[in-house]
Amino acid sequence: MTAALSDVPQLVLNGVMSGAILTVPAIGLTAIYAVLRFPNFAVASHATVGAFAGYLANVMLGWPLVPAALAAFLVAGVIGVVSDWVVLRPLRPAGLITVTIASVALMIALENLVRLGFGNALRDYDLPILRDWRFAGLRVGPQQLEDLAIAVVAVGVLFAVLHLTRVGKAMRAVADNPTLAAIKGIDAAKIALLVNFVAMGLAGLGGMLIGLDTSIDPLTGFRTLLAVFAAAVVGGLGSIPGAVMGALTVGIAEELSQLALPPDYRTVVGFLAILLVLTMRPRGLLGARSY
Amino acid sequence: MGNYLVAMSVTAGIYALMALGVNLTWGLAGMVNLGLAGFFAVGGYVTALLTKAGAAIPVGMVAGALVAALAGAVVALITARLRADYLAIVTLGFSESVRIVAANEIWLTNGSDGIAGIRGPWRATVSPTAYNLIFLAIVLSVLIVVLFVMHRLAAAPFGRVLRALRDDEDVAAVAGKTVLLFKVKAFAIGAGVLGLAGTLYVHDTSYIAPDIFAPLLTINIVLALVLGGVGNNAGAVVGAVGLVILLEGSRFAAPLLPFLSAAQIAAIRELLISGLLLVILRILPGGLVPERVAPE
Numbered sequence: 001m002t003a004a005l006s007d008v009p010q011l012v013l014n015g016v017m018s019g020a021i022l023t024v025p026a027i028g029l030t031a032i033y034a035v036l037r038f039p040n041f042a043v044a045s046h047a048t049v050g051a052f053a054g055y056l057a058n059v060m061l062g063w064p065l066v067p068a069a070l071a072a073f074l075v076a077g078v079i080g081v082v083s084d085w086v087v088l089r090p091l092r093p094a095g096l097i098t099v100t101i102a103s104v105a106l107m108i109a110l111e112n113l114v115r116l117g118f119g120n121a122l123r124d125y126d127l128p129i130l131r132d133w134r135f136a137g138l139r140v141g142p143q144q145l146e147d148l149a150i151a152v153v154a155v156g157v158l159f160a161v162l163h164l165t166r167v168g169k170a171m172r173a174v175a176d177n178p179t180l181a182a183i184k185g186i187d188a189a190k191i192a193l194l195v196n197f198v199a200m201g202l203a204g205l206g207g208m209l210i211g212l213d214t215s216i217d218p219l220t221g222f223r224t225l226l227a228v229f230a231a232a233v234v235g236g237l238g239s240i241p242g243a244v245m246g247a248l249t250v251g252i253a254e255e256l257s258q259l260a261l262p263p264d265y266r267t268v269v270g271f272l273a274i275l276l277v278l279t280m281r282p283r284g285l286l287g288a289r290s291y
Numbered sequence: 292m293g294n295y296l297v298a299m300s301v302t303a304g305i306y307a308l309m310a311l312g313v314n315l316t317w318g319l320a321g322m323v324n325l326g327l328a329g330f331f332a333v334g335g336y337v338t339a340l341l342t343k344a345g346a347a348i349p350v351g352m353v354a355g356a357l358v359a360a361l362a363g364a365v366v367a368l369i370t371a372r373l374r375a376d377y378l379a380i381v382t383l384g385f386s387e388s389v390r391i392v393a394a395n396e397i398w399l400t401n402g403s404d405g406i407a408g409i410r411g412p413w414r415a416t417v418s419p420t421a422y423n424l425i426f427l428a429i430v431l432s433v434l435i436v437v438l439f440v441m442h443r444l445a446a447a448p449f450g451r452v453l454r455a456l457r458d459d460e461d462v463a464a465v466a467g468k469t470v471l472l473f474k475v476k477a478f479a480i481g482a483g484v485l486g487l488a489g490t491l492y493v494h495d496t497s498y499i500a501p502d503i504f505a506p507l508l509t510i511n512i513v514l515a516l517v518l519g520g521v522g523n524n525a526g527a528v529v530g531a532v533g534l535v536i537l538l539e540g541s542r543f544a545a546p547l548l549p550f551l552s553a554a555q556i557a558a559i560r561e562l563l564i565s566g567l568l569l570v571i572l573r574i575l576p577g578g579l580v581p582e583r584v585a586p587e
Contacts, residue, residue: 033376038376039376039379039380041325041379041383087569090573091572091573094572096374096375096376097317097321097323097375097379098572100323100325100375100376100379101323101325101513101568101572102568102569102572104325104383104506104509104510104513105510105513105565105566105568105569105572106565106569108506108507108510108561108564108565109561109562109565109566109569111561112558112559112561112562112565113558113562115554115555115557115558115561116555116558116559116562119552119554119555120554222506225383225387226383226384226387229380229383229384230384233377233380237376262395264391264394264395265391265395267387267388267391268388268391268392270384271384271385271387271388274380274381274384275369275381275384278369278370278373278377278381279369282372282373282377
């Protein structure tokens with residue numbers, strides 16, 4: 001069933017909401033790319049790990065939403081650091097293709113660890129069911145607004161850290177020019193560790209935010225993989241402000257695609273966005289060195 | 292047991308074909324293909340639809356390989372000027388998109404139920420045992436032809452240019468090679484071989500559905516290739532045989548763990564495959580049969 005033209009304002013609103021949530025894992029992906037220069041497909045499984053960590057905190061321990069979201073961030077971040085240190089870091093000298101393929105293998109391995117523990121069943125967070133708010137003919141769920149707020153705060157904190165703190169400046173320096181950063185005495189290995197923690201933490205938080213809207217299962221992260229990559233590529237791989245713009249663009253495009261396509265094709269929209277950008281403007285909307 | 296071994300040899304032959312296709316693009320040209328399941332699927336669906344519509348099986352198979360090659364050429368054209376990581380993203384996106392289209396265009400592909408009852412060569416006229424043997428002979432003949440062609444391609448000037456591209460694109464361009472054309476050709480041939488493997492697969496099993504093309508298939512083939520040694524055609528075949536022994540061996544091990552659910556056993560198998568790939572990438576970067584680089 002496709003949507004009607006009169007639904008456009010509602011679709012755009014939905015797109016902004018889902019795009020804002022998509023921003024969180026997309027920043028994770030693009031940040032790793034900026035510093036380590038490879039597309040880390042394991043972002044998908046870290047989103048799943050975060051979604052399940054948040055689920056454990058929320059449903060098993062009974063934590064409210066915000067502490068559970070923090071748990072999702074921390075657990076995914078720690079697993080991100082450990083898995084990178086043990087699995088991907090030793091392979092980096094072998095070259096781009098090897099590390100990229102290893103990240104796919106890591107993605108499948110982590111996803112199956114979650115499956116081993118939790119099975120394939122769909123699981124729901126323990127959240128109060130609230131009536132949608134209506135204004136000016138538009139519908140929005142209070143839960144969606146809370147998810148949006150968490151996403152906005154997370155991204156806001158990240159921007160503040162990157163621009164206002166010493167460590168944030170060091171991260172940007174390494175991304176911008178690793179050689180110059182090394183000359184200035186910045187320890188690139190330490191920065192890589194930190195970026196992995198923050199980026200995979202964001203992937204985990206993003207996985208949970210995506211799961212809050214529906215249900216979660218071991219494939220939660222993988223299903224959003226193309227949208228996350230589309231957001232990062234559309235914005236320009238390696239550019240964090242680009243990831244924000246890319247995520248909003250992809251979020252809105254996915255919703256508007258329902259005017260012409262069945263909802264199952266949302267994922268394909270992300271792929272088409274990637275193709276379009278790579279054909280017309282490979283650097284992406286804001287990226288400067290994604291070639 | 293004899294039937295079982297024949298069936299497993301067919302599977303190994305199809306995996307070997309896929310590994311050869313990937314070896315040309317990855318091993319020689321240094322182009323990564325994370326969506327090889329998608330090209331395999333394109334070949335399979337094309338021949339399934341054509342032979343269902345009445346076309347002869349060889350016609351369906353050639354058409355399947357050609358359409359897959361065409362898809363590969365388009366993918367390579369879009370990404371050829373970009374860094375290898377974009378190819379990784381686009382190929383993975385391609386295979387996922389193929390899967391989603393196959394699952395949703397029910398009028399064409401019968402959706403996730405898949406297409407059953409696809410014809411096999413002489414299946415209707417001979418006994419199942421004889422059929423398996425005939426099919427094994429077909430797979431092995433195709434494999435030998437492709438192996439020979441790949442061997443010639445690797446030794447030919449074409450193969451040398453691809454290796455030059457892999458090692459340094461700029462140098463190859465300065466030497467007057469049209470980098471874009473070589474990359475597109477290599478990727479199209481590789482995708483065509485993957486499509487051909489897909490056509491063999493559906494005529495063997497008589498069935499095709501979107502589930503078959505999960506990312507794990509890609510990891511399986513990458514594992515076969517890495518096991519055998521990237522860049523080496525004989526290694527691709529050795530790796531495929533090793534992979535099938537491994538996959539089947541883990542199937543026999545499953546009853547030893549009766550306290551696990553089916554989903555958990557599947558999870559352990561996938562963990563083993565992906566974990567093994569990571570271990571081999573780490574300790575055996577050249578594979579079991581490393582590429583011999585001719586002395587300069």
